Amino acid sequence: MLRTLVPLGIISIGFLWFIREPEVEKQPGNILRINMTQDPSTLDPRKSSDQFSSALHFHLYEGLMRITKNATAEYGMAKDIVVSADKKTYTFHLKEAYWSNKxxxxxYDFEYSWKESIRPTFFCPNAHMLYIIKNGEKIKMGEMGVESFGVTALNETTLQVELEHSAPYFLQMLSFPVFYPVPRATAILDSKWSKTQDPPANGPFTCVSFKPNEEIILKKNGNYWAKNEVKPEEIQILLIRDESTALNLFEQKELDLIGGPFTSIPVDSIHNFRKKKALKQKELALTVFTTYNVQVFPFNNPHIRKAFSLAINRESIVENVTLNGEKAASTFVPPILKDTSHALASTFDPDGAKEELRLGLEELKIKSLPQLTYQYPILGCHDRIAQALQENFRDILGVEVQIEGVEFKTFLTLLNNKQYQFGQFLWIAMYNDQYSILERFKNRKNFRNYPGWKNWDFVDLLTKSEAAFDPHTRNRYLEKAEKILLDETPLTPIFHGNYVYMEQPRIQGFYISPIGSPHLQWVEFNDKKPLK
Incomplete structure (x- = not known):
């Protein structure tokens, strides 16, 4: 029986747009009040495509494994796990647990959920994570039927999973939302079950109310197997997009928390709060980057991509723009995911940028670049970063780039559908392994492969890493793969980030994992007084 805890991690972030500050009623001390700056796109954990939805899913559902306060993974819905000698077959024995509808x-809930997610017609942005399971990728690509998927419910309490290859990170993956169960009986009767009032949940909380652009109410799930660990009786989530409005509510003690991953703290306020020692900071497996659509002109040319990459002054951005203690990036994989980390790519090089631009124009047989648009999400300080890059491109390359802020959900759609020239976004690792970052580039059709890039040497190195039992050998393969990614420059890493946040003295126990997952279920209250 497998009894060990497994390191884990994952993801989230927050930011804004609103007009009027709402009146906030005073509440008893066991009600936690926070703010999120974007509406979750879905309550169905299989369809999560953004950090806001994932933040909610971590509190409504639970997988076979769950995250602990020590950034490890332990049994969630699983009671025992038996692993075959070749580490390719896992047999999960489930504990007695219930949905919120009893x-x-x-x-069968797990089998149904995973098999629906892998169907070619089912929208599942993180389906690539299921490719670790036997025949997963072939089924998603329409080459095999779903009955060939390596997931079988042997009975009500036993789930057997066959992998394509042994994977030291497999158990870590299982606490990510794409691996959560959905209530099979309910979902079969109503395909829109997640949009109903108070949909069944098997995690610490249930969602009893969701008013878009206004408020979400979570209630403690009395049927959750570990309900005694859950401290808040209720979580009230305001959906205010304006960061200054949210900060004002926090300063009036009408919110308990502000900052990542729910709501960003205004950049102009960071220095003052840091001087007061009010800020808390958490290093994350988070990277902000520029992405180039390699399928469209002129970014189908590697020299053009490298020219823009070398023109980015990363150090200046973290020192003068973001101001959150970020680290200028010369790798794609965040340092927190590596035992050792050293530069794999050239960074700021004005002369090199000009030479790459000359070579690119020569290869494309043009004298100058066409009008280019650099898009970014209206989110936190992305606008300031984009303005700094616009200045870099003008001063170093002599290229006037138009920058355009796009509403968050619309921007995600543009990236997923490859309907952009180049732009700016971020990622957070979905589990505590560098493979979480690299695997998205194995398949050009992956929603998370924003540039639409593929390289067969890169794929071959990832495949070799999958078969490597020795950690050092595996890491060598992965580092070589990352070097190819950096050399080909479908993206440019700008910096590795942190979450900064503040909390009221009345609460304690709020935890963010190193990979960014928030855990409100452990928040305790120092008193039972109202918020104000």
């Missing part, structure tokens, strides 16, 4: 959580 139906039992069964192995």
């Amino acid at each position: 139906d039992p959580v069964t192995a």
Whole structure:
């Protein structure tokens, strides 16, 4: 029986747009009040495509494994795990657990959820994570039927999973939302189950109210198997997009928390709060980057991509623009995911940028670049970063780039559909392994492969890493793969980031994992007084 804890991690972030500050009623001390700057796109954990939805899913559902306060993974819905000698077959025995509607959580719920996610017609942005399971990728690509998927419910309490290859990170993956169960009986009867009032949940909380652009109410799930660990009776989530409005509410003690991953603290206020020692900071497996659509002119040319990459002054951005203690990036994989980290790519090089631009124009047989648009999400300080890059491109390359802020959900759609020239975004690792960052580039059709890039040497190195049992050998393969990614420059890493946040003295126990998952279920209250 497998009894060990497994390191884990994952993801989230927050930011804004609103007009009028709402009146906030005074509440008893066991109600936690926070703010999120974007509406979650879905309550269905299989369809999560953004950090806001994932932040909610971590509190509504639970997978076979769950994250602990020590950034490890332990049994969630699983009671015992048996692993075959070749480490390719996992047999999960489930504990007695119930959905919030009192139906039992069964192995059939997991089997149904995963098999629906892998169907070619089912929208599942993180389906690539299921490719670790036997025949997963072939099924998603329409080459095999879903009955060939390596997931079988042997009975109500036993789930057997066959992998394509042994994977030291497999158990870590299982606490990410794409691996959560959905209530099979409910979902079969109503395909829109997640949009109904108070949909069944098997995690610490249930969602009893969701008013878009206004408020979400979570209630403690009395049927959750570990309900005694859950401290808040209720979480009230305001959906205010303006960061200054949210900060004002926090300063009036009408919010308990502000900052990542729910709401950004205004950049202009960071220095003052840091001087007061009010800020808390958490290093994350988070990277902000520029992405180039390699399928469209002129970014189908590697020299053009490298020219823009070398023109980016990363050090200046973290020192003068973001001001959150970020680290200028010369790798794609964040340092927190590596035992050792050293530069793999050239960074700021004005002369090199000009030479790459000359070579690119020569290869494309043009004298100058066409009008280019650099897009970014209206989110936190992305606008300031984009303005700094616009200045870099003008001063170093002599190229006037138009910058355009796009509403968050619309921007995600543009990236996923490759309907952009170049732009700016971020990622957070979905589990505590560098493979979480690199695997998205194995398949050009992956939603998370924003540039639409593929390289067969890169794929071959990832495949070799999958078969490597020795950690040092595996890391060598992965580093070589990352070097190819950096050399080909479908993206440019700008900096590795942190979450900064503040909390009221009345609460304690709020935890953010090193990979960014928030955990409100452990928040305790120092008193039972109202917020104000």
